[in-house]
Amino acid sequence: MTLRTISPGGRGFLYVNSHPEGCAAVVDDLWQHTGTAADSAGPGPVALIIGSSAGYGLAATVAALRSYRMRGLGIAFEAPETGRRTASAGWYRTARTAELAGADVGFAFLNADAFSAAAKEQALDHLAARYGKVDHLIYSVAAPRRTDPVTGEVHHSVIKPLGSAYRAKTLQFDGDTPLVGSLELEPAEDAERDATVQVMGGADWRLWAEALADRGLIQDGFHTVALSYVGSDLTAPIYRAGTIGAAKQHLEDTARGLQQELAPLGGQAHTVVAGAAVTQASTAIPSIALYTSLLHAVLGDSFQSTAQQATALWRQLTGEAPLQLDEQQRIRLDGWEFDDKVQAAVRERWTAATTDTLAELADTSWFRTQVGRLYGWDVPGIDYSAPSRTTVPWPSAI
Template identity: 35%
Template structure:
């Protein structure tokens, strides 16, 4: 199969196995250049196949010598479908991790289901006994009700007033007008159900009931506060309501985890970085392109791997934690500096048309988006045939499957 990038509405429908391996190898090479730190030794990551979750897994494995279990919902290659980037990222991670003095496992399944939780708990008991850290980094547009099977969908929309603006089409490299109607109450409720904190809490409760939490157990989930430039579609929109629920969940869980395990539940307010989820948010491509441009100019731009390394080394397991009034760890402090936000807003006003593609920040974002799916590497021949069927049987036994 000749694998080329295929996009629809900024979503990649194809992934290149060799490119995904290149991407994961680069994460490990970057981690090797960073200092090690004392941290957890047994980690469960929900959503560790890409983005924040994958970078968390790499730095915890490489720099803290942690063993990990990852739960992610990925598609295997089949017929003319390449399989998801996350699937191949998992394969590449396991290959890299073979050189580490630790154990690593993957469970492919719907993290929202009772069955996947049960399979994961069995794996923990079989391998680790208990876990020291749960990283909840799940990004999904839909969540099946685990009791009824009804699928609830999220909606990335403003609340109260329609949003009129512009967005970047990654495939055509054009600026397109957008008009997004304000969310209905049902859409707000659905987004909170999918993207809020309920499933995170269900994971913690299931693990606690099974006796899988160690003394000092910590759990962390990722949020985003964002700037005024993104308020209408983010914190003041449906996503913001979901993040409010996620953050309230952390405060509630933190109380009883502290009392029973001398542990904690915390929220990390992350910096805007290039992830698969970032292309879904209307207007976010323009914002992050201008942000990258500014932070590169000011010398405080950081990669997603470096960002997560800083979080765990200094703020979760170190003594340099920055928190706000809601007890959120503010690892987004560089992005939120007044000078950074001022210049980013200025660039957003200045580059409202195709001139945005002249920015090095935009080019960096586009490069990272392609790398996230295994494309755009100069040392890979994308005209070369890839025999997925030949490599699949050798790799398929790496994972436990649930569905």
């Protein structure tokens, strides 16, 4: 057993080390904030959750296990402990998720690159041998690059506007002091846009769905969803109208194509538009930190957590509640964020936000704490001065 006294390290919104007990406590909190289904005694449906260790995907995994005793497989790509660094936060979160679920539930975790053909083969072999067919495929992957399993080409995503340069306010921290800065990004070239679509669009989601169909693993009533986000018009130039937006559009186009292909098999496909959240992926997007801090200041306790959103999603996927579809046939979980009065209040604060006014307009302390929690830091009840057991085994091998 390795005991180490660790510190976060890193700079800005990136941390070098993760805290094992802190990461476990974050999962415990998620677990407590997802409800137990009325009938959870028997075995639950079978789900394949891709991107199960962080953000919306982690919340969806915890809610599935807690509320529905979901069986199946979660896939994440996480780093083990090295001599210099702790394991990644997702490694520790996955270990705790498995502990809470218990061995009798029948949900395993695979540490692999979900983009690879080898991961697909290994995952589907396990599902076929253990369960036969799959009820749900949840796709929630955020990655900086993807290797095409057919061509071997490596695609790198970029966060850039399209058409013209983007200059906007950003939230920055000088130590612990929040500042309103500005950032200007030049527009992406066509190749950069296309590469981002290859990484963050629907290409890999389609490959997973097709692989399940080719193996005869799609259960009657099968439902697959890809987790997404639309974003406010305040951040649209860098988000919905930028390279990320091009990828999101491709994801939505993929959903429509899959919907047509799955219909004869009794299946469905949708994208899910979740509400704002502080995730390891979102902190890398300019302006999102400031927007989310302003949004939380406006909403307070009405700001919906990923646990609340995941619970609402599973109620719809399991038929407990009707699908909340918009005119583009996307499942919407973000009504609380895009209430007209809420957005008007955020827009007013955005315009007025400067370093001098930030303290009264934005909830920056909440945001900074949420960033720390992504890595297991800033969690109440954790003694960060005490040595921690950093060597934690991956929960299961398949």
